[in-house]
Amino acid sequence: MSFINVNHISKTFKVAKRERGLLASLKSFFKREYIYIDAVKDISFEIKKGEIVGYIGPNGAGKSTTIKILSGILTPDSGNCKIGGMTPWLEREKYVSNIGVVFGQRSQLWWDIPAIDTFDLLKDIYNLSDKEYEETKNNLIKLLDIEEIVKIPVRQLSLGQRMRCEIAASLLHKPSILFLDEPTIGLDAVSKKIVREFIQKINKEQKTTVILTTHDMSDIEALAKRIILIGKGRILYDGNIHSLKQKFGNIKNINVDTKDTIKKINKKGIITQKKIDEGYLFQIDTNILSISNFLKYLSEITNLEDVDIENESIDDLIIKLYKEFSI
Amino acid sequence: MKIYLNSLKLYFKSQLEYKKSFITGLLSQILIMFTYYFIIIALFDKFDNIKGYTKYEVLLCFAIIQFGFSITETFARGIDVFENLIIRGEFDRLLLRPKNILLQVLSSDYDLIKISRVIQAIIILIISLIKLNIKFNIYKIITISLILISSITIFFSIFLLMASYCFITVQGLEVKNLFTDGGKQIAQYPISIYNKHFIFIFTFLIPYAFVNYYPLLYLLGKSNNKIYVLSPLIVFIYLIPSILSFKWGIKKYTSVGS
Numbered sequence: 201m202s203f204i205n206v207n208h209i210s211k212t213f214k215v216a217k218r219e220r221g222l223l224a225s226l227k228s229f230f231k232r233e234y235i236y237i238d239a240v241k242d243i244s245f246e247i248k249k250g251e252i253v254g255y256i257g258p259n260g261a262g263k264s265t266t267i268k269i270l271s272g273i274l275t276p277d278s279g280n281c282k283i284g285g286m287t288p289w290l291e292r293e294k295y296v297s298n299i300g301v302v303f304g305q306r307s308q309l310w311w312d313i314p315a316i317d318t319f320d321l322l323k324d325i326y327n328l329s330d331k332e333y334e335e336t337k338n339n340l341i342k343l344l345d346i347e348e349i350v351k352i353p354v355r356q357l358s359l360g361q362r363m364r365c366e367i368a369a370s371l372l373h374k375p376s377i378l379f380l381d382e383p384t385i386g387l388d389a390v391s392k393k394i395v396r397e398f399i400q401k402i403n404k405e406q407k408t409t410v411i412l413t414t415h416d417m418s419d420i421e422a423l424a425k426r427i428i429l430i431g432k433g434r435i436l437y438d439g440n441i442h443s444l445k446q447k448f449g450n451i452k453n454i455n456v457d458t459k460d461t462i463k464k465i466n467k468k469g470i471i472t473q474k475k476i477d478e479g480y481l482f483q484i485d486t487n488i489l490s491i492s493n494f495l496k497y498l499s500e501i502t503n504l505e506d507v508d509i510e511n512e513s514i515d516d517l518i519i520k521l522y523k524e525f526s527i
Numbered sequence: 528m529k530i531y532l533n534s535l536k537l538y539f540k541s542q543l544e545y546k547k548s549f550i551t552g553l554l555s556q557i558l559i560m561f562t563y564y565f566i567i568i569a570l571f572d573k574f575d576n577i578k579g580y581t582k583y584e585v586l587l588c589f590a591i592i593q594f595g596f597s598i599t600e601t602f603a604r605g606i607d608v609f610e611n612l613i614i615r616g617e618f619d620r621l622l623l624r625p626k627n628i629l630l631q632v633l634s635s636d637y638d639l640i641k642i643s644r645v646i647q648a649i650i651i652l653i654i655s656l657i658k659l660n661i662k663f664n665i666y667k668i669i670t671i672s673l674i675l676i677s678s679i680t681i682f683f684s685i686f687l688l689m690a691s692y693c694f695i696t697v698q699g700l701e702v703k704n705l706f707t708d709g710g711k712q713i714a715q716y717p718i719s720i721y722n723k724h725f726i727f728i729f730t731f732l733i734p735y736a737f738v739n740y741y742p743l744l745y746l747l748g749k750s751n752n753k754i755y756v757l758s759p760l761i762v763f764i765y766l767i768p769s770i771l772s773f774k775w776g777i778k779k780y781t782s783v784g785s
Contacts, residue, residue: 213781273622274781297625308620312541321537324530325624353544 202246203409204270204377209243209279211265212236239265241433242279249376250407252399254424254441256414258522262433263413267379270411271301284376297326300370304382307362308369309354315365316350319372326373333372340368344398360391367395371402378402380412384419396422417514429521436525441514448517452491454482455508462502469494479505483512530626534634535602542639552640560593560647578720584747587655588739589715590648595678595738596711597644603683605635609690618780628777629770632690661746670746670756677759678738680766685710685733687769694776706733714739737761 217233240262247253257263268274270281272288272295281287286295309318323333341347344364354362363383384392400423402408412424420427420441429437457479464473469489474481484494491509498504542549567589571582600607612618612635621631661667689703714735718726729735737758745755
């Protein structure tokens with residue numbers, strides 16, 4: 201049996217319907233109409249211990265709702281879920297000492313005082329012994345390189361510094377599962393790299409299972425082998441990121457540098473042709489037109505100075521997936 | 528409990544980050560409260576008594592209610608401003624920690640500035656008790672202790688009940704002030720000065736009368752019935768629906784988007 205077992209989970213929210221205009225607002229003040237939104241609908245998946253799973257989907261797809269259900273904050277309307285043998289929302293107090301959650305958009309650190317003080321408070325909250333606390337704390341401080349940072353009041357930290365402290369705070373009790381809800385949102389390249397490398401490290405060394413939601417596909421590429429794509433509350437794709445690329449990776453971006461002018465080429469397989477600074481950008485479908493054929497044809501009609509072939513970025517891939525499932 | 532105290536320590540530490548604002552806050556609270564007391568004292572310059580209550584009896588009553596209210600505001604601010612936890616989504620965070628929710632809510636915020644009100648209330652209380660020349664025996668000591676405890680309890684219960692209301696809607700919280708501030712304003716004076724309907728409301732709906740009316744009858748020697756000594760205990764019954772409704776609210780909680 202897998203470590204995390206999610207079976208047919210659904211959750212519906214009741215939202216007051218509001219219409220435009222003052223009159224409508226007044227009307228709704230007295231008589232409210234409600235609409236029901238299926239935040240997640242019949243979701244099932246399994247995750248093995250020590251896996252890193254990227255949980256992706258557009259805004260409002262139900263990512264956060266799923267994370268909240270899995271972490272015991274919300275009770276689903278139907279379905280069940282066993283994580284490490286426990287049902288999160290039924291055995292809350294016992295269950296949550298086993299998980300760590302980082303919300304990229306919300307802080308769990310006390311704003312006006314150094315992060316280290318919050319850490320001390322968490323020690324009591326999780327009933328950690330002095331020895332294990334010191335050990336874990338020092339280790340995290342070293343790994344995340346926050347030796348000096350934890351002594352500065354949190355409000356004076358940069359976002360990247362704060363995020364590193366947030367992550368440390370979520371791991372003081374050595375959880376076996378780590379939920380990361382947009383951990384790299386708004387971070388600069390250096391901070392992103394530190395955070396990613398750290399996640400990889402604890403996953404490897406402590407076999408921490410990581411569930412990661414993000415809109416930054418480079419996070420996913422760097423960390424997760426498996427992705428679960430969710431849209432409109434349903435799971436659309438669950439599997440290897442590599443096979444996803446193969447399935448949709450037939451589109452190539454070809455950047456051609458030339459001084460000549462190329463007229464619009466009418467050839468099957470060329471999706472777009474765009475004039476850019478030094479030359480042209482083509483997007484071709486390799487299932488119809490192979491790269492060698494394309495280049496052969498191009499070199500016949502023009503003098504090529506440089507050619508650059510790129511895979512379609514994973515962002516485009518995701519957009520395509522969204523389109524395919526019309527979400 | 529350790530968590531509550533440690534959080535209080537942290538809160539104090541963060542307050543010290545804003546030293547000047549903390550001190551001006553304390554001072555302004557002291558000034559505000561003095562105006563209240565002056566109004567009562569000025570009132571009694573014109574009148575000898577209000578429906579048989581003398582100046583110090585009214586001040587005593589006033590101090591009892593202020594004491595309970597201010598202690599609750601200082602140390603249970605977490606439930607006083609509970610809607611903020613819900614609106615900002617911080618309540619989610621509490622649910623992620625392996626500790627009792629109510630204890631965590633209480634540990635989430637404090638208002639140490641209001642401590643100046645507590646100290647003032649205690650001073651007025653002591654002055655009133657001395658001026659009233661109450662002959663203390665064991666019964667009267669029990670009475671005043673229970674009065675003070677029940678004064679905290681009643682405000683704690685009301686705050687908690689109002690916090691539970693936040694689970695249903697975070698809007699329209701004005702109704703909260705009706706019960707907390709409004710109730711406090713009325714209860715500051717001996718309840719018997721109001722008409723019968725008020726006494727009914729404050730006996731059966733919000734039992735302020737068990738804090739500052741029935742036990743005071745005994746304490747001030749207006750009655751010798753010993754049952755009044757224990758009457759403040761009734762207030763503790765009021766805790767039950769408050770705690771239950773809070774628990775019910777947690778179950779119903781639906782969180783906010785991220």
